């Protein structure tokens with residue numbers, strides 16, 4: 646009976662909105678983790694830190710487990726969101742005589758379905774570019790050799806094969822540390838030599854920003870967390886952190902690699 650009630654709630658209109666809000670907030674946490682990890686792309690170490698991070702994220706069992714939850718939540722949030730947006734438009738088959746929608750709600754809230762669809766297309770393109778390539782594609786191997794005497798590091802292409810994504814060892818007299826690793830960094834860097842892809846990423850980040858300006862604060866309202874003392878703080882985080890800072894930081898990555906490729910930085 647108890648379980649039946651819970652399932653009934655999840656399927657109800659408000660239950661679906663709460664699940665949208667909770668999955669959306671989980672995806673916001675993912676964005677912070679993903680952005681923090683991707684900052685390793687800016688290390689000037691020929692990609693070693695980023696490649697180590699990619700191995701950790703794709704082999705450490707608890708994170709692999711959370712990843713499956715992430716894929717499920719992306720799918721749920723995207724398709725349930727589209728379903729709710731479709732239901733909303735169907736609920737008003739006859740347009741109001743005087744269309745005053747803009748007076749009642751900001752445009753971001755009215756175009757959540759469109760913005761979400763742009764983000765879904767972005768995530769599909771993005772995962773086929775990097776995630777799919779990393780797991781299934783022919784990723785080059787790079788050999789990083791670090792002197793344990795003076796800390797200098799050299800990187801070179803490794804021709805050969807290793808078991809798994811990474812091989813690490815010290816030489817016999819403990820003066821040289823060697824890491825041979827799948828080089829996802831070079832795949833990312835080279836992908837963003839393509840100006841078309843860079844533009845696609847920047848536009849998608851703009852859509853992400855607008856989606857989150859409305860989505861972040863609206864999720865808190867949906868779950869009933871709208872205490873007068875915190876509403877302004879939540880709105881500010883939604884606008885400045887999720888709507889502006891995070892999308893700009895993500896967009897900086899393709900732009901950075903493109904500028905590197907044309908020797909402007």
Ligand code: HEM
Pocket residue numbers: 679683699702703712715764768771772775776779829833846853895896898899
């Ligand atoms: C624009 C800068 C970005 C770069 C350079 C970037 C880079 C990457 C790379 C290299 C991977 C594959 C490595 C891995 O599987 O861990 C990846 C995975 C992924 N990215 Fe991004 N990403 C960016 C932005 C985004 C954004 C804005 C989103 C979401 C809206 C996103 C969603 C994902 C997802 C869902 C995965 C799969 C994660 C997993 O398997 O656990 N990425 N990204």
